[in-house]
Structure formats: C-alpha cells, structure tokens
Amino acid sequence: MSDSNPIDALTALEAEALAAIEAAEDGDTLERVRVTYLGRSDGRISAILRGLGQLDPAMRPKVGQRANQVKSVVSTALEERSAALAGPAAAGGLDLSLPSRPRWKGGLHPITQAVDEIWHIFRDLGFSRARGPEADTEWYNFEALNTPLDHPAADEQDTLYLVDSVLLRSHTSPVQMRTMEQYDPPIRIIAPGWVYRRDTYDATHTPAFMQIEGLVVDEGVSFVDFKATLAEFARRYWGPDTQVRFRPSFFPFTEPSAEVDVKRVITRPDGSRHETDWLEIMGAGMVDPNVIANAGYDPERYTGWAFGMGPARIAMMKHGVDDLRTFFENDVRFLEQFS
Ligand code: PHE
Numbered sequence: 001m002s003d004s005n006p007i008d009a010l011t012a013l014e015a016e017a018l019a020a021i022e023a024a025e026d027g028d029t030l031e032r033v034r035v036t037y038l039g040r041s042d043g044r045i046s047a048i049l050r051g052l053g054q055l056d057p058a059m060r061p062k063v064g065q066r067a068n069q070v071k072s073v074v075s076t077a078l079e080e081r082s083a084a085l086a087g088p089a090a091a092g093g094l095d096l097s098l099p100s101r102p103r104w105k106g107g108l109h110p111i112t113q114a115v116d117e118i119w120h121i122f123r124d125l126g127f128s129r130a131r132g133p134e135a136d137t138e139w140y141n142f143e144a145l146n147t148p149l150d151h152p153a154a155d156e157q158d159t160l161y162l163v164d165s166v167l168l169r170s171h172t173s174p175v176q177m178r179t180m181e182q183y184d185p186p187i188r189i190i191a192p193g194w195v196y197r198r199d200t201y202d203a204t205h206t207p208a209f210m211q212i213e214g215l216v217v218d219e220g221v222s223f224v225d226f227k228a229t230l231a232e233f234a235r236r237y238w239g240p241d242t243q244v245r246f247r248p249s250f251f252p253f254t255e256p257s258a259e260v261d262v263k264r265v266i267t268r269p270d271g272s273r274h275e276t277d278w279l280e281i282m283g284a285g286m287v288d289p290n291v292i293a294n295a296g297y298d299p300e301r302y303t304g305w306a307f308g309m310g311p312a313r314i315a316m317m318k319h320g321v322d323d324l325r326t327f328f329e330n331d332v333r334f335l336e337q338f339s
Helices: 006-023 027-038 044-054 060-086 110-124 174-182 223-238 289-294 311-319 332-338
Strands: 135-137 160-163 166-168 187-196 208-219 243-251 254-263 265-267 273-275 279-287 302-309
Touching (some): 006 060, 110 223, 110 311, 208 311, 223 243, 223 302, 254 302, 279 311
Antiparallel strands (some): 254 279
C-alpha cells in the first residue's frame, strides 16, 4: 500500500479479498482467507487499522472510516460464503441432512468370543497358548494318550479317518503330547482348536466343534492345584459366587479323572438372585504316569493335570441358547445379537 494513496490501496485490498472469498471451495480455504485479511495478529486489513496512529492526522478519519467499511464488507462476505459452502447447493445438490444408510458392522462369533475370554483368563494366570494339527496320527490322538486302539473311544464310529492311521483329531488332547515333546517342564498351556467326531448333527452335537485343552506339568503338581485353578477360573468367568463340583469319571489318559460342573448365581432383571442347575463344562484329571513317560519325562519326578473344555457349551450357557446348531448356521439375525 502506498502511503500517498491509502484509500485506493484499501479499495484494491477489498476487491482482492472478495475475489479470494468467492474462489474458496471449502471451509479450510475460506478460513485461510479470513486469517490473511482479518487475522487478529497479521491480517492485512487488521494491520492497516492498527497502523492508523502513524498516519498524518488529517488523513486518519477518512482512512479509518474506509478501513472499517472494508473490514465489515469482507466479514459479511466471509459469513455468506461460509453459509453457502455448508448448504445443500454446495454439495452438488446433495441433501447433507439426510440420515446415513445403516452400515453392517462385523462382530466376533459368540464361540470365538467365549474362546478368547477363557484363554485370556488363563493367560492372566500364567498360561501360554499352544496348538497342534487338526489332522493327526493314531499315536498322538490315542496311543500316546494311553488309549489302546481297541478302546471304545478309538472306535471308528467316533473317529473320522483320512487315511490309514491318520485321522481328524477327536479331541485337543494330542496337543498335550506334542507340547511335552517340544518343551521341558514346567508346562502350563491352553490349546483351543477344532476337533471332529462322527456325531449326528442335533441340538447338542456337531461333527466339528471347538475344544480348549489345558495342561500343567511340573514337580509337585497335585489335584489341589487343579481344583484351586479351576475354581479361580470359574469365579473370574462367571462371577464370585460360582460353585465348582468335581465328579469322579474315567479317561484313559488321566488318573484319577473327573468331570467338572459349575453352578452359577444369576441376577434376574427384577434384581432377584437365582442359582442355576449344575452344568458340566469339562473332562479333566491328573495326567496318567504312562502319558508322562510317553512324553519322555520322568514320571517319578513330574506330575500334572489336564482338562478338555467345551466353549460352545459354555457360550450356550452364557447366552441362554438351547440349540447348538444356531451357532453354526450363520443366520446374521441370530449372530448379530452377540456383537
Ligand atoms: N479329551 C477329553 C475329551 O475330549 C477331555 C479331557 C482332556 C479329559 C484332558 C481329561 C483330560 O472328552
């Protein structure tokens, strides 16, 4: 701006500002224009107003008046442009006030959620995660686990064979042996995975299902450790009032063996509390010394406990679902309740 003609300079500045406002296509650009001309610290119009004191006293009122006028014209233009950019016309005729279309949001399958929650509790108790192949040999699935092939559990009716002596594992217990072969004690693992049986598909059976194996082996491990760990797991998963019951049972690879039931306390919507029935959640027991020996560990020195848990059953119990098949038919209307 030349000192000799501040009024002309202001008029030029006004035209320049108005052109920049008109050219701004979005709010960010418009904001930059505002700062350039009207910014409090170094906006070009603001600077002129601030510099009035240095002008010849005779020119001061005129220049001041014109500068204020330019400031107000530019402010009004900024407001109008800002409103226009936000309005429907600015979006090429789109009505930006229309509610958006609903979008599908994915979620974890309820059985996956149960597996994760269970695994996370054991992880917090110091367990690692292990895995093994779904197609395994008779040795790992049966014989190494102290189960002769003529045992009813090894009967072909229950097991899906792929080729001679290779089968789809009928439980996650083969991961016990595979882990012990690979590592020295102490062992503390959780091994979730798919298992397969020749079961008829009905409300409580599917030919493929998830199991979660647990195994602890070390010196001096006793059934008391198992009971305490299981009780702690149950309280963390279902709440502090959960009770755990051990019933004698039989598995070829554990001695003694047990089936574990839980009884929960649920709070009804009206606030009343109610005890559920006992529900079986797993087979378990002290690892048979023959299994410890098959792993190459000294059975005089090492003892352990193991369990095989059914997360689908646990998810059914948790969500009050009474037909296992609903979990596998992938009807989104059913599944989306859990995400
Ligand atoms: N593998 C057994 C089953 O599938 C469960 C189990 C695991 C029992 C570990 C004892 C110890 O039924």
